[in-house]
Amino acid sequence: MDRQQRWVRVPPGRQRQSLQSLPLRSLQLPVDVVDSLAEVGIDSIGKLLRLPRVSLQERFGSIVPLQVSRLIGDVSDPLTPLNGSELLAANHSFEMPVLGREIDSTYFRTLIERLVHQCLQPLVNTNRGVSSLQVRFDANEGHGPTVIEVGLYKPTVQVRHLVDLVMLRFERARLPREIIDVSIEVMSVGPLPYRQQNLFRGPTQSDISRFEILLNRLVSRLGSGAVVEPRLLADIQPEASWVAAPVVSVIGLSKSHCSGHLLELSRPHFSKPVVGPSRPTFLLSSPRLIDVPSLSADGLPVRFRWKGQFHVVMRSRGPERIETAWWRGPTVRRDYYIFETDHGGRFWMFRGLRKRSWFLHGTYG
Template structure:
């Protein structure tokens, strides 16, 4: 008999935030996005809800609400932009974790997603019954800091509806939020009592059905199907058939991540460095063979040496680009192996590829010895560069070889971060800058430099300025461009930027700081 277990994670965006940053639980947590009325609340924590914060409320009203309670928004509230893509990515990762309860776990296709679907067919005897299964699954989510509402039924639609809208007569008396449907007769009765919202239809359709006086699934079942189709289209009928079990839904099991690991257990421990080194290299060769069979390359691998009394020492190797080259990886492993201190006789050696990616394959030139001058294309030195980066990171440390990455921040000097080059999965993005090459300077000062500026009016454009002891006369200017940070920052930034061209042909990026009316030079286009 088909059994589906739905696990609903109420207020999932906030729960994800709290699970990743538990230190923020004492503050009011608010997620918002830009709508027609401006920045509006999408979700808030329980404490904020008790204070009167509601989804759809403008963030400016939230600030006023907190001030009315004698609280400062910058001190009592943490405000972040709503990121549904990150929420789904975290939910998919959670689905792979939930494979410990069922071999088939899926994330609901509806957006925004906040529910996991587990195929529980035939699993109840393994957990001591369906009641015990529900209890163990909910306790498992509670151990990782997540609140959940569960329902076990004969199809996806019913399980989803009962998880989100548990009936009072079947919900556990202790308020744990677990619903169990034992028979088809009981399931049909419960489905009739479900609210229209349990059909997973858009909010506009729900509002239309409410205007027609339809609030429960049982009322909708009494309406002729032809009239429903003519007035509202096929979607309500499809969802109704799904919740009644007349139309099946297909689940897509979450793909478990591939694991590449090798282990060597000794009957008699040894502290001989050469013997331990030989074991490490043999394990490395086994891992590379496993990766090569899947056309993959290592990005990060770890090696753990364990003594007979469970003392451990370990080292890590990170790479700039995925590689399965035995010679290259042996050199990196040798460098790290030389640095470790063996705590005693080693009994167990474990090596694992923590991160991996598809190998890059490039077509080679027909005549490798042909010089660049005789060729129409420059030679490809990517492999040499990758090897250099790996060796530098191996000797200097992973955090010593970094690259800049753009960060979504209005303040230019904070709109980037440094991330390590090695040990990171390759990222490809199609995001393009909204500014052209003539609108942002090629060189940016690490911090804005104060300059003396002469302007026609207090709020007008600059006509001349003095920098590094030299006098610059402004020939042309473009702007101002207002750059301002959000009010939730403790120290707000308000600037008017100008692109100026001097009489000598040099172009600079300068701004007036609006709080104190001071001028600064921030970059140059030369």
């Protein structure tokens, strides 16, 4: 079965620039090495490439410079086929081309149920379920296929739930004018979640199941990039210490490294977070420059204006200095303070050590 391909074209000489934003896990480094690099502020390939390879080898071993050399093409990296499970797929070919706009949803649902059931049969008694799958509508020659991808929060073997998710995407899909074949391919599998049975019936298990169903339906309706959760990162700079990560990863074809084998899906690994002594309840996406008309003798705000209202500082605590490492690029140097005002508010503000301006970065509940 031919697979749909996704490619990224990189102009000659732009390889390094296009790779800089990728996370370290893209290098397939051991987890302990990724954690060690994160502890010194290295959480992306771009930051790693700024460091000399000799020092990397002395501190982290030969695996880091070797993977870097493979990534930028200094060392050959031939791909070896993986030994894994056979591809789980099923297809239905029509005797005559079917007009896409005339496909009846009831008939299509029945067809998808049968194909999904065929795909799930090899997973019986293996304690594994489907994490992502792909539905493909092939057209006549000269027309590309339409592909529907479905990802799940947790693996499942429930045919009805998988079909419901496919139908949500089917309602918004632009089908080919004439369809000659419909196929389903399981892109990734994972261990089924184990849930302890309750002695007395309670809402726990059913609530968790409803929550997972809701997440899967939201992702199918809105797309994986629209349903996210905050994940802490190992970065001392507050606005760079978290990332909005999709709660459901739709494993696309670009992540399948070998044809004819399943991808065993695992949850993405995130480095250990760096947590400061006190952080605000609400953190602004980026610091906001604020008007400070009067300062005390030691240079701290006596009052400041935020959202058109003046606040008089009653108490302050600080400073907490936050300074990023040199290998991250432009250095960030800030002194953070917690200011309590006459209106009962608590504000997390900092003074830049270069321009000496004051910025608001967050507020406490």
